[in-house]
Each structure stands twice: as C-alpha cells, then as structure tokens.
Amino acid sequence: MSEPAVLNLILFLPVIGMVLLPLARSDGMVRQVTFWVMVLQFILTLWLYVKFQAGVAELQFETRLPWIAQWGVHYHIGLDGFNVLLVLLTAFLGPLVVAGAFSAITKDVKLFYAMVFLIQFTMLGTFLAQDLFLFYVFWEAMLIPMFLIIGIWGGERRIYATVKFVLYTAFGSILMLAAIIYLVYSLQQGTGVSSFSFADLYRHKLPVDVQGWLLAAFALSFAIKVPIVPLHTWLPDAHVEAPTAGSVILAGVLLKMGTYGFIKLGFPLFPEAARAATNWVMLAAVVSIVYGACLALVQTDIKKIIAYSSISHLGYVMLGLASLDLIGIQGAIIQMVSHGLTAAGLFLMVGMIYERCHTRELAAYGGLAKILPVYSVFFMILTLAAIGLPTTSGFTGEFLVLLGAFNSAWPIYQAGNSVPLVMTVIAVTGVVLGAMYMLWFAQRFLFGAVKAPHAPLVDLNGRERAILVTLVIAVFWLGLFPNGALRKTEVAALQYQKWVEVAGKPPATARASSMSVQEAAR
Amino acid sequence: MNWSFMIVAMLPEHLLLAGIVVLITLDVLEVGEKHAASVAMGAVMASALIAVSLAIVQFQGSPFPGHFSVDQPTMVAKAVVLALALPILQLSRDEFGEDERFYILLLSSLYGVLLVSSSDGFLTMFLGLEIMSMPVYVLVLLAYKRHEAAEAALKYLVLGGAATAMFLMGASLVYGSTGSLALDAFVKAAQAGDTLASVAVILVLVAFFLKAAVVPFHAWAPDAYEAASVPVTGFMAVLIKAGVLLAVVRLVGQAKLGSPLVELIAILPLISMVWGNLAAMRQTSFRRMIAYSSIAHAGYLFYAFLGDGPTRMQAVIFYLLAYGLMNALAFASLPAGPNDERRDRLDALKGLYQRQPYAAILLGIALLSLAGIPPFPGFVAKFLIFKNVIAAGYTTYAVLGLIGSYLGIYFYLRVIQLMFMGSQPESAPSQGRIAITAGVLCLVPTVALTVFPGVFIGLLGR
Numbered sequence: 016m017s018e019p020a021v022l023n024l025i026l027f028l029p030v031i032g033m034v035l036l037p038l039a040r041s042d043g044m045v046r047q048v049t050f051w052v053m054v055l056q057f058i059l060t061l062w063l064y065v066k067f068q069a070g071v072a073e074l075q076f077e078t079r080l081p082w083i084a085q086w087g088v089h090y091h092i093g094l095d096g097f098n099v100l101l102v103l104l105t106a107f108l109g110p111l112v113v114a115g116a117f118s119a120i121t122k123d124v125k126l127f128y129a130m131v132f133l134i135q136f137t138m139l140g141t142f143l144a145q146d147l148f149l150f151y152v153f154w155e156a157m158l159i160p161m162f163l164i165i166g167i168w169g170g171e172r173r174i175y176a177t178v179k180f181v182l183y184t185a186f187g188s189i190l191m192l193a194a195i196i197y198l199v200y201s202l203q204q205g206t207g208v209s210s211f212s213f214a215d216l217y218r219h220k221l222p223v224d225v226q227g228w229l230l231a232a233f234a235l236s237f238a239i240k241v242p243i244v245p246l247h248t249w250l251p252d253a254h255v256e257a258p259t260a261g262s263v264i265l266a267g268v269l270l271k272m273g274t275y276g277f278i279k280l281g282f283p284l285f286p287e288a289a290r291a292a293t294n295w296v297m298l299a300a301v302v303s304i305v306y307g308a309c310l311a312l313v314q315t316d317i318k319k320i321i322a323y324s325s326i327s328h329l330g331y332v333m334l335g336l337a338s339l340d341l342i343g344i345q346g347a348i349i350q351m352v353s354h355g356l357t358a359a360g361l362f363l364m365v366g367m368i369y370e371r372c373h374t375r376e377l378a379a380y381g382g383l384a385k386i387l388p389v390y391s392v393f394f395m396i397l398t399l400a401a402i403g404l405p406t407t408s409g410f411t412g413e414f415l416v417l418l419g420a421f422n423s424a425w426p427i428y429q430a431g432n433s434v435p436l437v438m439t440v441i442a443v444t445g446v447v448l449g450a451m452y453m454l455w456f457a458q459r460f461l462f463g464a465v466k467a468p469h470a471p472l473v474d475l476n477g478r479e480r481a482i483l484v485t486l487v488i489a490v491f492w493l494g495l496f497p498n499g500a501l502r503k504t505e506v507a508a509l510q511y512q513k514w515v516e517v518a519g520k521p522p523a524t525a526r527a528s529s530m531s532v533q534e535a536a537r
Numbered sequence: 538m539n540w541s542f543m544i545v546a547m548l549p550e551h552l553l554l555a556g557i558v559v560l561i562t563l564d565v566l567e568v569g570e571k572h573a574a575s576v577a578m579g580a581v582m583a584s585a586l587i588a589v590s591l592a593i594v595q596f597q598g599s600p601f602p603g604h605f606s607v608d609q610p611t612m613v614a615k616a617v618v619l620a621l622a623l624p625i626l627q628l629s630r631d632e633f634g635e636d637e638r639f640y641i642l643l644l645s646s647l648y649g650v651l652l653v654s655s656s657d658g659f660l661t662m663f664l665g666l667e668i669m670s671m672p673v674y675v676l677v678l679l680a681y682k683r684h685e686a687a688e689a690a691l692k693y694l695v696l697g698g699a700a701t702a703m704f705l706m707g708a709s710l711v712y713g714s715t716g717s718l719a720l721d722a723f724v725k726a727a728q729a730g731d732t733l734a735s736v737a738v739i740l741v742l743v744a745f746f747l748k749a750a751v752v753p754f755h756a757w758a759p760d761a762y763e764a765a766s767v768p769v770t771g772f773m774a775v776l777i778k779a780g781v782l783l784a785v786v787r788l789v790g791q792a793k794l795g796s797p798l799v800e801l802i803a804i805l806p807l808i809s810m811v812w813g814n815l816a817a818m819r820q821t822s823f824r825r826m827i828a829y830s831s832i833a834h835a836g837y838l839f840y841a842f843l844g845d846g847p848t849r850m851q852a853v854i855f856y857l858l859a860y861g862l863m864n865a866l867a868f869a870s871l872p873a874g875p876n877d878e879r880r881d882r883l884d885a886l887k888g889l890y891q892r893q894p895y896a897a898i899l900l901g902i903a904l905l906s907l908a909g910i911p912p913f914p915g916f917v918a919k920f921l922i923f924k925n926v927i928a929a930g931y932t933t934y935a936v937l938g939l940i941g942s943y944l945g946i947y948f949y950l951r952v953i954q955l956m957f958m959g960s961q962p963e964s965a966p967s968q969g970r971i972a973i974t975a976g977v978l979c980l981v982p983t984v985a986l987t988v989f990p991g992v993f994i995g996l997l998g999r
Contacts, residue, residue, distance in 0.1 A: 081991065082989075082990075082991050083917075083990055083991035083994055084991050084995065085991065085994050085995055086924075086991075086994075088991070123890070126890070126894075126957075151911065152911040152912045152916070155910060155911045155916075156910070156911050156912050158910065159905060159910065162950065162953075163953075163957060166954060166957065166958045167957055167958050173958070174954060174958060177954075178947070178950065178954070181946070181950060182946065182947060185910075185943060185946050186943060189939045189940065189942070189943040190936070190939070190940075192920070192923075192939060193923070193927070193932075193935060193936045193939050196920070196923055196924050196927045196935070197927055197932060199924075200924070200927050200928050203928075
C-alpha cells in the first residue's frame, strides 16, 4: 500500500474499530478488539514516521479530495514537521490508554471504547487536517466523546466538570468560527478564490488591525485548550473528575491541540499581529509556568498536583513559541511530546493506585516505596522526567525552550530592553518550583511512615508493568536520542520562524547547537 | 399557455389534492379505513418524486402569471418539504393509526405550504398561508391527550388570526402605497420610506414573525407544541416553519435590503436566538424545550435574509432540511411512555441509554446537530448562514448571532446528560416503543448529509 493510503487508514482505523465494536459479544472481546486495533494503528504510524523524510518542507503522504467543492473545502490531510511527532504520540498513547482502562472501566464497556475510538479519530484528524474547515470540524467534534467520557465514567462531580469543560471550550471555538469565516471571506475578496487550505491562507496578507482581531479569536480558543492562565479553571475539574483514561487523553494529547493550534495556525496566519503580541504571549507563558507550579505546590489531591503541573509545563511550550528562536521552537515541539509522555504516565499511575486504595487524598498515603517497590520505581522515574532531569525527555524540552528564550532575549537586552530577559529568568524559577512540588509530592507519597488505605496492597501486575515500561522507554528515547525527532521537525520550525518573519539563523548552526544540547544531556 | 403545461407545473400540488380527494371519498363511503395512512404516504411520496424530477429537468415557468410560478430552486424547496413530511406521516401512523380526518388535514396543510412557496402575489400567498394554518388549529385539538390542548389550540387560533389580519392589513397598505399586489411591491414599499409604506412593511413582517414564533411574538409556540401530540408538534416545528420561511423567501426575493429593513430582520431574530436558547434551559417538558429551540432556530433562519440575494434561497433550504431532519429524528426516537404527559417529561429520559441504547444515540445525534456541533448537518447549515451574513458585510450581527447560538449548547447537552449520565428513575419506565421506520427515514439522509454535504449544496446551485 502506498504511504498516503496508509495515512488515511491510520486516520480511519478508529472508525472501523467503532463499527466492529457492536459485533463483539463480550466485554473481554470488546477490550481485545480495541487494543489490537490501536496497536495496529501505532505500528502503521511508526512505519510512516520512519518513512517520513527530514529536511522536506512540503507536506508528505498528502491526500486532497474535494469535500464541499462550492466553498473550496477539501478533505486534505498530510504529515509535516509540525504534526508528525504529535500524530506519533497520539498513536503511541492509544493502546496504553486502552490497556490502562481494562480493569478500571466495567460499566458500559462498549460505549466507552467506542468513545475512545471516536476521540482518537478526532484528535488525529485535528493534527492531520490541512484544511481549515476540516480542522474545525475535528476540533469541535472532539467535544462529544470527551463530554461523555468525563460525564459517564467520571467521579463524584463529573457532570459539573464535563459541562464546564464543554462550555469553556465551545465558547472559544464559536469566536474562532467567526474568525475562520471572516478570514476565508477576505481571502475570497482579495484573490477571488474561495479556499480553506492552510497553504492558501498563509499566503494571504491582511491589514494588521484585522490580523489582531482574528488572532485574538483564534488565540482565545487555543488558549482555553492549552490552557493558559487565567483561562485554565476548567482543567483541574475535568482532570480530577475524569476517569484515568480521560485524564491521560486530556493531558497526553488534547492539551497539545491548543499549542499545536498556535504553532500551525494562530501565529503563522497572522504574523504581524503575532509579532506585536510576542511580549504578551511571553508574559502569559511565564505566568502560567509560575502560577501553575505554585498551585501544584499546595494541592492535597494527587490528581490535582499533576493537573496543575500540566499548566506549568505547557507554559514552557508557549514560551518556546514566543521566543521565535529556532532552538526555542524545536524545544517547544519536544516539550509537547515530552509532557504528553510524562503526564500520561503519571495519570496512569495515579489511576493504578486509585484502583487499589480508592482515594486520591495525598495525606492518606505514605511510604509506598516499602510496600509497592515496583510501583515506586516507575513513579520516581516519571517524576524525575517531569521535572526535567537530564537523560529524560523533560530535560530536552525544557532546556531547549529556556536556551531559545535566552537566545532571543539577549540581543533585546543589549539593545536596552530588559523585559524579555527578566521574564525568561522568572521562567527559570519555574524549573526550581517544578522540582520542589514534584519531589515534595514524591517524598510524602513514597517515603516516610507506611500508610495506605485498603492495605495490604498488591504490586503492579504484568499488564501495568508492560504499560509503564513502554512509556519509560519512550521517555528515555526522547531524552537520550532527541536528534532523530529534532531533525524531522527542524524544517517545520524554520518555516514557522520564517512565517512569523524574524531574521532566522542558517539551519547549519541550528543543527550544531541542537547537537551540543544533546551532548550536554549526556 | 397550454393545459399540459399548467398541469405539470402544479403536478406536486395536484397529487396532494388527489390524495385528499381519495381520503375524503374513503371517509364518506366508509371503506378502506385501513389504508388511509398508506394513501397519504403514497400521495406525498409521488408528489415528492415529481418535484425531484421537475427540479432535475430544471422545469420553470408561470402557469398563472403574477400568482404562481415555479423554477428549479422552488422545486427543490418543494421536494425538501415533501420529503420532510414523510417521516412525520410515518410517525403519525404509529401514533394515530388510520384516522382519515388526520391525514386529510395534514395533506391540506401541506398543500398550503407548497402553494406559499410558489406564490408570486399577495393574494396567492394569503390563500396559501391560510390553507396551511387552518388545518393545524384543528390538528392541535384532534386526538388530544390533555385538557390543556383546548386552551393551547384557542391561543394558537387567536394569535394566528391576528397574524392573518396583520398580513391582510399590511398587504392592503402595500397596495395603497405602490398600487401593486405583486410580491416585489413589498421591497419597493420598504425602500419608499414614507409612513404608509413603512407601516405596511412592519405589519407584514410582524405577521411572519408571529407565524414563525420570533420573540416577542412567540408566546403561543410553547403552549401549542406542548399540548399537541408528538406528530403534530413535529409537523408544526418542521413544516409550518418551513412554509413561513419559504414565504419570506418569496416575499424578499433577491432584492438588496436597505437600512431600516435590515435592522428589522436582524434585531428581533437575534433577540429570538438569545431568549429562545435561554428559556429552553429551564424547561422540564421535552416539547416545550423543542418549542423554545424552534424559536431560536427561527432566529437563525431569518438571519439568512441578511445574506446577499442569490444566497438566501440556498441557505434557507439547506437549513430547513437539516433542521427538519433533526427535529423529525428527535421525535421519532423519543420513546413512547405510559401516558402523554409522562412521556413528555425530560425526567423520563433519565438513564435512557441503559434501557434503549439506540434510541438514546439517535436522539443524541439529533440534539447535537440542532446545537450546531460538527460534523452533523446542523453545523454545515449554520455555517452556511453565517458565512453569507459575513459575506454581506454584517460581521457584528454574525458574531452576536454566533454567541447567541453558543447559549443553545447547554440545554441540548443537558438532555444528553440525562440520557447517558442520569441514573434510572425509581419507577423505571418500561421499554417505550420508538418509531423505527420514521427514524430510518431521517437517519439515512442525515448520514448522507454529514458525509457528503457538498453534494447537496451542489444541487442547490450557487
């Protein structure tokens, strides 16, 4: 089969899986079918990832068919440097999410896995879409499965949490819809062509004030999804009330849809407005980093700690994007994937302990290292990855972002403006705060006097170990050998930089510096 | 002008008329009572097929110049209306069995809808509107299941009568100020700007606002929708609304709208969206909720007239199709209850997924589409309307309208929440029958419209 066909197959495998589910006779069969379809999807995605050529600026494995021909809407998907890692991440987390829910979900099993398939479909569609209409359809359709996943299988206050999630997100999208219509209309006015294709829209130049309005509408939608402080209040509720699988999908992939929106659409579509807003984006990023970390520090619910840490970690992504420095941008992309891995892992682990002890109160736990040694080892590895210890993926991401931020702040500082530099320095304190809340959390959770509800506890079983081993391998792979991933995303990062029009450095030095980063990591 | 042309141009109407005559004959002779529903279905289906074929061959012409004319978009509109009547008829068959009177009235009203959508003059339009509305006053009462039905029908009759009076008054003033009873006199009167003409325009518009239940002329709708039986509510929500909107399409035509008229048809519909969506949040009765939802949808539909002339027909037809399908689907998948009042309560839907998963999924799809959440047809329909509004330069109205539509998301989600996340009520209602045939009649075009919206938009032309 040709590569574009495989890419379509990857996108539509979840739909095929969903159609198969009603045929399954038992819950066990439903789980098996879902799991193996997801594994197949990952294998195909990995194959495409290997085939994906670094250093090519054009879309790869592209499919383009007319959908609503009269409006210039196309079914247009393809891989490029922006989405290739995120698609891989989504496909990678798929089987893990499914396997992680085997024992946790016992109610309405068929509907649950159908919804997991549906959300997988919409997330992949969002990343793969190269047409604004298609993108919006996937972006918004994602709400339906997530609404049900949180609302049916969630905790005590699940209804409140899920309605809040949907209403928050939908508000952002409705203004984005207005902006999309306006953008396409003005393209039609300017060129006479009605098109929703990203490529056409990038070329279209708008007056700066119009750009400002449109960027504001797009950014609101994306910022709610990321989320950026002060639009984050839906996140802790949604995370805490969601079932483990829901939290993993939310933290692992869904939040990245927001940052992906910024890098793929928000900033490149409206470059002048984006440049003018750089300082504000930086400010929002720094506030998210520090405020998220501070909130994580004082939580007593273990799921909330990780939820707030997500806000902080995604702040780095925004910082990297705002730096407009090649290293920073690449760091942002790596940080997205890295956070996807570590947060997904931590949420899975919280789910595992919750299944055993039925509480998420941190105070109820202590000294787990003595009674659950295997669990504790994995938990510690993921904690260290989350705080960015060298050799793990977290280090690569955060270090590159901060390096990029300093790179871009320094010349501005020398020119007499110290604001970006000060903000970058404040962002660095986020690393320290991150280490503080995670290590303090681990200390209270794993060490000290032994206490755990519902003891004696059974340590991780084979299925759980297999899930975590897979995740940990991915974390170290991205930490030790980020070069492969960096090379595949480099052209995209350069393109982004060029679109937002900052005098870029030649690619050669960029590659050299990213190599030296990797050596530093060793 | 030959006879065959005159017969062909009105063939969809004639077929309905034939159906009515056959039904009356059956009723009078007291034979074949078992086949009343089939006769009605057959007549509507034949009429729909003829409309589709006439649309395909791009039949156009005017058998009665100045009163009645057809062209391709009109035929498509008729085909859509007739197709939407099919699931409603199937639904009635499940509810009412073979009561001839019911089908006679329903077909008569449908005849009125077709007449309105082809009318060229105020006189034909008046005839059409009356033929369309009169039977519905009776339908609300026919086979009523609650005592409130009488009150609601009376309220509907009185307000409907007021609308008729206003329409007549407006039409006569239009005649007075322009000397013409052709429909394009309306736009001329709107542009004239003198007091007489302005009063005429306002009277006619208010009459349509009343019939379409636009705030603040909406008060009859929740009562009438709640009191009527399920198929009649479906008929009112889908086909009467379609008739009124198609009449406005004829009235406004492709003319460019000037300043006072634009504000008139933007502001009240905008309030309608906001108020309809807000009030729907508080309802405990399913049909009342749908009534408020239809008030909000009337708002979106009137927005279509802000768009440029040639785009209006397309937007209205597509929206009516998507909206009508979804309402019909919702009513078809609503499970029957032990009694009408119990069935209508939103509480009765609690835990529906546990009892009847497919009914819950179908109802869920219908509601999500009504809420305008992609990928369902409701989204494409809304997109089309707001696209035209922005293209006509009314960006502020479009943004406000979109925010108004955002307010609607919550109450649709609330029903889904009840069905999927609610626990079973204490006295779990038994498995209610759902109208499977009617559901399939809606579901197939819904899926087609979701996956290939482009095909249908292409049929509607540019």
